[in-house]
Amino acid sequence: MIDKEVAGVADAVAGIEDGNTVMIGGFGRAGQPVELIDALIAQGATDLTIVNNNAGNGDTGLAALLAAGRVRKIVCSFPRQTDSWVFDELYRDGRIELELVPQGNLAERIRAAGAGIGAFFTPTGVGTQLAEGKETREIDGRTYALEYPIRADFALVSGLEADRWGNVIYRETARNFGPIMASAAATSVVQVDRVVELGSIDPERVVTPGLFVDRVVAVGERRWLNDREFVGGVDIEGRSLEAKEDAR
Numbered sequence: 001m002i003d004k005e006v007a008g009v010a011d012a013v014a015g016i017e018d019g020n021t022v023m024i025g026g027f028g029r030a031g032q033p034v035e036l037i038d039a040l041i042a043q044g045a046t047d048l049t050i051v052n053n054n055a056g057n058g059d060t061g062l063a064a065l066l067a068a069g070r071v072r073k074i075v076c077s078f079p080r081q082t083d084s085w086v087f088d089e090l091y092r093d094g095r096i097e098l099e100l101v102p103q104g105n106l107a108e109r110i111r112a113a114g115a116g117i118g119a120f121f122t123p124t125g126v127g128t129q130l131a132e133g134k135e136t137r138e139i140d141g142r143t144y145a146l147e148y149p150i151r152a153d154f155a156l157v158s159g160l161e162a163d164r165w166g167n168v169i170y171r172e173t174a175r176n177f178g179p180i181m182a183s184a185a186a187t188s189v190v191q192v193d194r195v196v197e198l199g200s201i202d203p204e205r206v207v208t209p210g211l212f213v214d215r216v217v218a219v220g221e222r223r224w225l226n227d228r229e230f231v232g233g234v235d236i237e238g239r240s241l242e243a244k245e246d247a248r
């Protein structure tokens with residue numbers, strides 16, 4: 001019987017080793033697998049290379065992993081925003097390495113890994129420092145640079161629901177990098193609000209087939225996924241969730 005569900009987040013991140021490359025889903029806070037990241041912090045693996053669109057927000061999730069000193073290098077397209085103070089301090093102090101990748105290139109390099117594509121040519125970055133030292137080719141009168149796939153030892157992804165076979169559906173834009181990361185890692189781990197019965201997910205709604213998923217863990221309903229509330233304890237108006245609770 002195929003059953004990819006594991007008992008808890010500690011089991012879900014078991015086997016991640018020092019020096020591994022770990023893809024972490026999420027576009028900023030949207031779709032970030034916070035519970036898996038917290039479990040990774042508790043697990044203790046260090047000297048990690050992290051692949052993510054961003055470089056952490058505030059003090060939670062990916063930012064907490066960086067603050068714990070577990071990350072040697074981050075590969076991302078958008079490392080700085082108003083609340084990226086953890087990454088900023090580490091980078092300015094020379095305590096973390098950054099590989100900056102244009103967002104489209106990042107997505108395509110990850111997708112290429114899952115699709116078995118050896119390399120591809122893209123015009124993005126040509127003529128900038130990001131293309132220095134890379135092979136270039138003129139195609140139909142335009143210059144393209146050669147880019148290689150990004151593969152990972154593990155992918156940590158946040159979905160909404162899954163069945164025990166690992167078929168996953170997502171919540172709206174929280175999908176973002178999840179599907180391509182799940183296909184590009186040797187071991188793909190998906191946290192979901194709930195694991196549902198086989199057959200209860202319409203096959204037409206499945207975004208990530210179980211073929212690409214190795215472990216599924218249910219973390220319960222996450223309050224910060226509710227409308228107008230986000231991970232990190234602050235809503236879209238900047239009010240802390242704790243203050244809102246006190247006001248009630």
